Amino acid sequence: MLLNGDFPRRPGDAGPLILCDLTQSYAPSGGGGISTYLREKRDYVLNHTPHHLLQIVPGPEDRITVNGRHIFAEVGAKPVHGSPNYRFILRTGVVRDILARYQPDVIESLCPWVLPWTAINHRKAFPETALIAGYRTDFPNAHVYRVAKDKFGEAIGRSLRWLIYGYAEITYREFDWVYTLSEDAREALGARKITRTDVLPLGVDTSMFSPDKCDPTYRSELGLGGRGPLLIYAGRIDNEKRADRLIAMFKKLPADLDAAMVMMGDGKLMARLQAEAKGLPVAFPGFEKDRAELARALASSDLYVSAMADETFGISVLEAQACGLPVVGVASGAMPDRVPAGLGLLGPTDDTKAMAENVVRLWRGDHDAVGAAARAHVEDNFSWRRTFDHLFNDIYPRAMTHAAARARSGKGWRYRGDMPIDAVPVAAE
Numbered sequence: 001m002l003l004n005g006d007f008p009r010r011p012g013d014a015g016p017l018i019l020c021d022l023t024q025s026y027a028p029s030g031g032g033g034i035s036t037y038l039r040e041k042r043d044y045v046l047n048h049t050p051h052h053l054l055q056i057v058p059g060p061e062d063r064i065t066v067n068g069r070h071i072f073a074e075v076g077a078k079p080v081h082g083s084p085n086y087r088f089i090l091r092t093g094v095v096r097d098i099l100a101r102y103q104p105d106v107i108e109s110l111c112p113w114v115l116p117w118t119a120i121n122h123r124k125a126f127p128e129t130a131l132i133a134g135y136r137t138d139f140p141n142a143h144v145y146r147v148a149k150d151k152f153g154e155a156i157g158r159s160l161r162w163l164i165y166g167y168a169e170i171t172y173r174e175f176d177w178v179y180t181l182s183e184d185a186r187e188a189l190g191a192r193k194i195t196r197t198d199v200l201p202l203g204v205d206t207s208m209f210s211p212d213k214c215d216p217t218y219r220s221e222l223g224l225g226g227r228g229p230l231l232i233y234a235g236r237i238d239n240e241k242r243a244d245r246l247i248a249m250f251k252k253l254p255a256d257l258d259a260a261m262v263m264m265g266d267g268k269l270m271a272r273l274q275a276e277a278k279g280l281p282v283a284f285p286g287f288e289k290d291r292a293e294l295a296r297a298l299a300s301s302d303l304y305v306s307a308m309a310d311e312t313f314g315i316s317v318l319e320a321q322a323c324g325l326p327v328v329g330v331a332s333g334a335m336p337d338r339v340p341a342g343l344g345l346l347g348p349t350d351d352t353k354a355m356a357e358n359v360v361r362l363w364r365g366d367h368d369a370v371g372a373a374a375r376a377h378v379e380d381n382f383s384w385r386r387t388f389d390h391l392f393n394d395i396y397p398r399a400m401t402h403a404a405a406r407a408r409s410g411k412g413w414r415y416r417g418d419m420p421i422d423a424v425p426v427a428a429e
Helices: 033-048 092-102 115-125 139-152 154-172 183-191 243-251 270-276 291-299 315-322 352-363 367-381 384-409
Strands: 018-022 052-059 063-067 070-076 078-080 083-088 106-109 130-135 177-180 197-199 230-234 260-264 303-305 327-330 344-347 426-428
Touching: 018 033, 018 092, 018 115, 033 052, 033 070, 033 315, 033 384, 052 083, 052 092, 070 092, 092 115, 106 115, 106 384, 115 130, 115 154, 130 154, 130 384, 139 154, 177 183, 177 384, 183 197, 197 384, 230 243, 230 291, 230 315, 243 260, 243 270, 243 352, 260 291, 291 315, 303 315, 303 352, 315 327, 315 367, 327 352, 344 352, 352 367
Parallel strands: 018 052, 018 106, 052 070, 063 426, 106 130, 130 177, 177 197, 230 260, 230 303, 303 327, 327 344
Antiparallel strands: 063 070, 078 083
């Protein structure tokens, strides 16, 4: 068992840090942007730094796996209703015990619900701990307003959104530093008097996601015929991603376009959309765990399509562009930042007719040149090395400086005595 004393550095000493990622938004299958981020950050820490990395995520049972300087802690949690690939941690006492055991120097909170306050409460016992929050989703709008509006009407939706923005203000002002994925999101936090902020653009592995991964046999492997464009979407097949709009869009494409589509992913709309697409050249291969196979699927397609209106960054869009795909999407959220003029076409949110027209227009134009420009754009502007260099060289030091000043000022509780730690099964790899 790896305990505190085995680490070469404690707060206040020189040497490697103990870093922690804390999130609800992890799934071993069906995982999205945060799962990718956790994997890429692990590789960066192990390959480019001397630090230790503790990653705390939901899992089917309590389990800690130690692999050198990487500690992967799963906290047993029940599946989320309607999204079985995801679990939601309610047993925050277990999380607190893990944090108390390893006493990370920095905790990076990657989701808005419950766990940020677990980190804040841990900091009361260990005031030197630096807290960083990733504001990765406009959750008052995407998770609350849009759902409430559909269920209860516009007035209630707006009221609940206002309340949740208040929750966000109270929560994120507790953190030493907050990063967003876009300048617009940073400005929105500033309007809420959350000012210790930075923008952290994410990245893509351009050697993995490349036009070179194209496989001419991919379309036939899926049982899809036709000689027109092969459209592809990669992500959760659920309401938040507006995956149903893609089927509605596909039905509006002209027959002579001879198009086919791949819906790669999993989610609660899967069965319904498979039924709606019956008889159409649309394949549902499921979630692809193998990143190389995902790259092959993207590079072997022709156009990337997404109806997501609340995208806060869009790693899947970047991965598609890195594979040389033009993008057809909606002019909302982060999509205009990911798809500037010349890299694809964007239309109004939920306008499936306009999306179908943009597919036709892009395909019948010089789509190869657009795809080449998209690839060049990603190569010039996005890489994981650049992302984590900024995180470790700029954001972390600012957070730690603020945390040290706060601790010296006496804002926070000093921990006294021994904190009991529940037994957690440990497996060493």
